[in-house]
Amino acid sequence: MYDNQGDVNDHESLVSAFHQVDVVISTVGGASLVDQIKILQDATEAGIIKRFLASEFGIEVDMLELDFKVTDGLFGDKRKVRRAIEKFGIPYTYVAAGAFAGWFLATLRQENTRTPPRDKVTIWGDGNMWYPTFGNFEEIKTFLENCTLAAL
Template sequence: MDSSKVLIVGSTGYIGTWITKACLASSRHQTFLLTGPTTHASIHKLPLLLSYKQEGATLVEASLDDHESLVSLLSGIDYVISAIAENQIEQQLKLVRAIKQVGTIKRFLPSEYGVDPDFMEHSIAPGSVLFEQKRKVRRAIEESGIPHTYVIAHCFAGYFLSGLASFGRFWPPAAKVQIYGDGNHKVVWMVEEDIGKYVVKAMDDVRTLNRTIYVRPPSNIKSQMEVVNLWEALSGKTLQKEHITEQQWLQNIQDENLPWELRHAFSIFYHIFFEGVIMSFPINHDNEASSLYPEESVHNVNIWLNTLRLEATLKMIKTDFFAKNSLRCHQNS
């Protein structure tokens, strides 16, 4: 029996990289990657694309703006996974039109993976724009009768957990950590590798057809304060807690002197950490990825933070080693 053919859009993006790796690791699928023409702006992606090719991926050049070539390409595809960037979400409407015309796609997974947009109609600007666009894509998919699955994976470890959720940090703080309010709203922290595996698992599962699947393993549901406490226990260091009030954070969002992109990020953080939107609604057992796929191991928060601690320790040792040797060389010169 021939393996299914999967087209991934956005394979060189942040989460798209992990989805692509998971798909290539699956012997059940032939992986096709949508690529555009190489430009000065995209040339840095070539090594990654070539590494995919060496692992068995087929690179196909097409444009979302060329409807006919897109239809032609999709005619030989079984499944489509989109990991398109946040600032291009509405570009997926072109993909929806092509998938509808082809009529043979077995499943489409649009670019979701963060907070569920259907629970964010109350969201505040400018972050509300992203959720509006995602809902617009969802409704177009449903109105077109396209078989689909929406995968919600919440907070990526690389973006959120690596800096203990301190805004703008991607490495654990050495002395002080930002705490949003009392820091007690529950959050789901997911390692990107696990997200990629669950996306590929859900793609052709009959149980996930036309449903929203949440990646919400119990071991990864922790508040920001719980994460900070874990880090302190692992590292043996007590961090100064800088509690930020809701009003202070709202002022950041409303400050029109700040770049739009920064205010956008502030508003997403607001809903996650001040409002607690991620765990504000229950889900069914059969809508949760770790329950659907118990055979898949998950990097839980404790293990991931301990790995991060070891990396931080190694980095500190290397820095100290080079500093001492630099000084020794200077003294001997």
């Protein structure tokens, strides 16, 4: 197993790193999700990637049929990345493990905070919506390890 690194803003470093790996597991944060499109371009140029796992860990965004601002932000970015992955033709796995209970429940899903709200809780939509299961980090780590080994 290699621990190659590249800079998403440095084309040559990414292509060089991709020449030595089989599976790419992207873990970029929410603000950088669309940077995965650059990563895909460079992985495609390297030409040997057997599987791409996007920084996707969370809600199954293609199943959401929501009509409020959250779909335009993080979830919209995840959808853009998914469509790019499919376009590039690299074998991929989407890990929609559900919301991370430790993250989601700690804030009651209030945006831009890391602590529970004190004065007000925003309920998205009309409050009657399907919501996915919750996962924990250890289960997701084990699943990713198995996906990686299966791709080799």
